[in-house]
Amino acid sequence: MKSVNSPDKKRKRQEETIIILDFGSQYTQLIARRIRENKVFCEIIPFNQKVETYRYKNLKGIILSGGPSSVFDPNAPFCEPKVFKLGVPVLGICYGLQLIGKLFGGELERSKKREYGKAIIKINNREDLFSEVKDQTPVWMSHGDHLSGLPKGFEVLAHTENIPFAAIRDKEKKIFGLQFHPEVVHTQEGKKIIHNFIFHICKCEGTWTAESFIESSVSLIKDKVKNGKVILGLSGGVDSSVCAMLVHKAIGKQLNCIFVDNGLLRKNEAQEVISAFSDFDLNLICVDASKRFLDELKGVTDPEEKRKIIGKAFIDVFEEEAKKIKDVEFLAQGTLYPDVIESTSFKGPSATIKSHHNVGGLPEEMNLKLIEPLRELFKDEVREIGRRLKLPEKIIGRHPFPGPGLAVRILGEVTSDRLFILREADAIFIRELKESNLYDKIWQAFCVLLPVLSVGVMGDERTYENVIALRAVTSVDGMTADWAKLPYETLERISNRIINEVKGVNRVVFDVSSKPPATIEWE
Numbered sequence: 225m226k227s228v229n230s231p232d233k234k235r236k237r238q239e240e241t242i243i244i245l246d247f248g249s250q251y252t253q254l255i256a257r258r259i260r261e262n263k264v265f266c267e268i269i270p271f272n273q274k275v276e277t278y279r280y281k282n283l284k285g286i287i288l289s290g291g292p293s294s295v296f297d298p299n300a301p302f303c304e305p306k307v308f309k310l311g312v313p314v315l316g317i318c319y320g321l322q323l324i325g326k327l328f329g330g331e332l333e334r335s336k337k338r339e340y341g342k343a344i345i346k347i348n349n350r351e352d353l354f355s356e357v358k359d360q361t362p363v364w365m366s367h368g369d370h371l372s373g374l375p376k377g378f379e380v381l382a383h384t385e386n387i388p389f390a391a392i393r394d395k396e397k398k399i400f401g402l403q404f405h406p407e408v409v410h411t412q413e414g415k416k417i418i419h420n421f422i423f424h425i426c427k428c429e430g431t432w433t434a435e436s437f438i439e440s441s442v443s444l445i446k447d448k449v450k451n452g453k454v455i456l457g458l459s460g461g462v463d464s465s466v467c468a469m470l471v472h473k474a475i476g477k478q479l480n481c482i483f484v485d486n487g488l489l490r491k492n493e494a495q496e497v498i499s500a501f502s503d504f505d506l507n508l509i510c511v512d513a514s515k516r517f518l519d520e521l522k523g524v525t526d527p528e529e530k531r532k533i534i535g536k537a538f539i540d541v542f543e544e545e546a547k548k549i550k551d552v553e554f555l556a557q558g559t560l561y562p563d564v565i566e567s568t569s570f571k572g573p574s575a576t577i578k579s580h581h582n583v584g585g586l587p588e589e590m591n592l593k594l595i596e597p598l599r600e601l602f603k604d605e606v607r608e609i610g611r612r613l614k615l616p617e618k619i620i621g622r623h624p625f626p627g628p629g630l631a632v633r634i635l636g637e638v639t640s641d642r643l644f645i646l647r648e649a650d651a652i653f654i655r656e657l658k659e660s661n662l663y664d665k666i667w668q669a670f671c672v673l674l675p676v677l678s679v680g681v682m683g684d685e686r687t688y689e690n691v692i693a694l695r696a697v698t699s700v701d702g703m704t705a706d707w708a709k710l711p712y713e714t715l716e717r718i719s720n721r722i723i724n725e726v727k728g729v730n731r732v733v734f735d736v737s738s739k740p741p742a743t744i745e746w747e
């Protein structure tokens with residue numbers, strides 16, 4: 225299914241844009257973040273995308289990312305030389321610098337492997353890229369191949385004790401190169417260097433804001449949809465909620481949202497989602513399919529099988545509901561930028577590998593055109609758009625919740641009794657975190673119901689009951705995570721409350737594993 229607002233359409237992007245040609249660096253997304261923080265739109269495209277296919281009315285600059293390759297490799301990735309003739313400034317970072325060296329006839333010294341480390345650069349010239357940067361400043365240096373002889377027309381802007389050309393430029397051609405990474409926090413004045421590139425060198429104005437994004441998305445959606453009808457699967461998570469608000473702003477009642485209660489939601493979740501949207505005059509269809517999901521999950525204990533059953537049941541229910549709405553042409557989805565990059569960019573050895581498929585993906589056979597208004601945004605940008613669209617903070621700040629819901633937090637068979645226990649325990653955990661002002665500092669927190677019983681004592685009685693595990697992690701993107709160091713007093717209160725208030729639980733444990741090697745969810 226092709227998205228109707230994917231970037232390769234005939235329409236040219238209007239706003240000022242900096243593009244990053246991705247050579248596979250683990251930091252490519254971070255460069256994009258740093259540029260967008262300056263209110264300049266930035267897009268990551270594959271290093272070998274043909275220049276003829278660029279569709280930018282206001283292209284202001286190009287960045288060549290780092291990457292795991294060496295320019296000495298026989299299959300080293302190269303961009304088209306035309307990239308340097310577009311009349312906009314180019315900045316090569318790390319591998320990008322080496323590529324410039326190679327293409328423009330500089331000398332390169334090969335090193336056996338790429339390593340990173342802190343180094344101090346000394347500035348030779350602070351005319352543009354290093355304007356207002358201190359004489360000596362720490363940077364995150366890549367000790368891979370490096371330039372040992374300047375290409376013709378280039379001059380040195382900064383050096384270190386060991387590297388003569390840590391930063392270079394060809395003033396006339398407006399080509400710049402950095403051996404270090406300005407986008408990572410270890411480069412103390414990295415933000416200033418990026419700011420200098422964007423504003424002093426590329427002459428951007430910084431007009432890309434949440435408001436301008438909303439305005440242009442609304443007009444794009446109106447243009448595409450015209451009088452057509454759109455459906456959207458609303459889960460109550462941030463992405464689908466913001467997507468719904470944006471599409472609703474554009475086309476109002478032509479949008480039909482479908483909320484499927486699969487019976488695997490948290491305590492009061494369905495009511496909370498419905499009430500959060502009740503103020504917005506949204507066409508919202510709520511389907512209570514809990515019995516169907518629970519029936520299909522009967523006797524199933526294998527996590528992957530649970531996922532498959534839930535994924536398929538979701539598609540069936542969604543399709544059945546969608547069919548009831550006549551003449552639907554479009555499907556809106558809250559796909560975010562990291563998912564888009566994952567599927568389009570150059571995959572170097574450092575590329576991340578997703579371990580699971582998002583439940584809720586819909587089949588091609590529905591034959592609908594996709595609308596993905598958030599496909600260019602990062603999560604925090606989506607939250608900002610949500611705030612501007614007046615979505616309640618309760619929805620915006622919600623922890624991520626997996627499509628298969630509590631089914632992957634009940635180890636073993638999912639039954640209504642076990643769902644009840646988990647829901648009650650989870651509600652206590654989350655409420656206590658909110659009351660201690662810890663909820664917003666945590667990426668995700670939840671309870672897991674274990675498939676074992678443990679011995680306890682209550683009064684004079686011996687008990688043999690369920691164990692609840694508490695899981696709380698901090699993370700930036702869910703790809704890696706650290707267990708949250710919750711205060712003992714908070715843990716104590718949560719444990720006491722769960723054991724005293726949730727019938728059937730006599731023991732609470734706290735998960736102290738990080739990802740990797742553990743995952744965030746237990747199944």
Ligand code: XMP
Pocket residue numbers: 531579580581582583624625626627628668702703739742743744745746
């Ligand atoms: P893991 O457990 O792989 O989770 O460390 C990373 C993030 O993904 C969520 N997750 C899922 N989301 N369907 C989803 O939509 C799934 O099957 C699924 N499994 C895990 C998890 O909650 C965390 O945010």
